[in-house]
Amino acid sequence: MRLSQMKQANIHLLLVSLLFILSCQSNDLKIITVLGEVPVSEMGITLTHEHVLVDFVMIDSLSANRYNKDSVIMKVLPYIEELKPFKVATFVDCTPEFMGKDPQLLAELSQKTGIKILTNTGWYGADNQRHLPSEINTMSAEEIAEIWIGEAKNGIGNTGIKPGFIKIGINDFDFSEIDKKLVAAACITHLQTGLTIMSHTGLASAALSQLQILKQYGVDPSAFIWTHAMVESSNENILTIAQMGCWVAFDGIREDMAPLTRFKDLLQFMKSTRQLSRVLLSHDAGWYQPGKPNGGDIRPYTALFNSLIPYVMSEGFTQKEIDQIIIKNPAEAFAVRVRKVVK
Ligand SMILES: [Zn+2]
Numbered sequence: 001m002r003l004s005q006m007k008q009a010n011i012h013l014l015l016v017s018l019l020f021i022l023s024c025q026s027n028d029l030k031i032i033t034v035l036g037e038v039p040v041s042e043m044g045i046t047l048t049h050e051h052v053l054v055d056f057v058m059i060d061s062l063s064a065n066r067y068n069k070d071s072v073i074m075k076v077l078p079y080i081e082e083l084k085p086f087k088v089a090t091f092v093d094c095t096p097e098f099m100g101k102d103p104q105l106l107a108e109l110s111q112k113t114g115i116k117i118l119t120n121t122g123w124y125g126a127d128n129q130r131h132l133p134s135e136i137n138t139m140s141a142e143e144i145a146e147i148w149i150g151e152a153k154n155g156i157g158n159t160g161i162k163p164g165f166i167k168i169g170i171n172d173f174d175f176s177e178i179d180k181k182l183v184a185a186a187c188i189t190h191l192q193t194g195l196t197i198m199s200h201t202g203l204a205s206a207a208l209s210q211l212q213i214l215k216q217y218g219v220d221p222s223a224f225i226w227t228h229a230m231v232e233s234s235n236e237n238i239l240t241i242a243q244m245g246c247w248v249a250f251d252g253i254r255e256d257m258a259p260l261t262r263f264k265d266l267l268q269f270m271k272s273t274r275q276l277s278r279v280l281l282s283h284d285a286g287w288y289q290p291g292k293p294n295g296g297d298i299r300p301y302t303a304l305f306n307s308l309i310p311y312v313m314s315e316g317f318t319q320k321e322i323d324q325i326i327i328k329n330p331a332e333a334f335a336v337r338v339r340k341v342v343k
Pocket of ligand 1: 049050284
């Protein structure tokens, strides 16, 4: 074989291997639901931030005895069933540990409705850390991560149900040592498990502080969801962070006109700046609240489909753009894989 032929053969081999690696990667990607692993291609239309049950009681008083599982299912099931005509295939439940996270309840709802549900590992430090165990003060980020990685490997408690992402919450104005520890623990957990980090964060400044910690750990911003990004009033600040590659989640959609207009404006802004590929949408709605008569009032999970999508489509959004936001982006955001900074 002449030298030029050998070079050509080598290039050919390289291309074939590269294609093989790429096809394996996309075929193998999965999400982790409360009923087990599912290929990411089956994720479909996804609500990326909702709640079935939230309990705001002080951590010492928390207990699954504060509610009757069957009553919760009876109350919430019709609201999840309402998603079927809109072809919603996946529902991401964002209730964290120590605030009523109940993987078995979610698994039962998923079995009854056929809708895939994701639950999480991680701890919530927002709300002045009142939903954190007191041991947090003396624990290192590594020790916290060990617990979360354990949940990812062995399941949550003795349920055998594995988390599909990491949910943390931090305080906006006082980014404390504990907040830093939670973000660091999330980074360590991500690097071990490939689970995406979703952080309850309001302002852009707090999102930036967290991305700084991701950088220290070599975690790519695409592994991070800035949830409640619509709380930030400066669109320019939202743009800056989206351009860094992280997910910006506008997840407080409701039927009222003023919030709807705000979401419509945000989507138009993200479209005009070519950043729709970084956007996630959801309601942060629900939920059954123990302690309230019959669980209190539930806010439905449907305003996105009944109101926001028709609204933005009347303003020129295409079906392709909508599908990007409610199908493609969630699949890319939640597909389990380690995302390290490429040096
Ligand atoms: Zn929430």
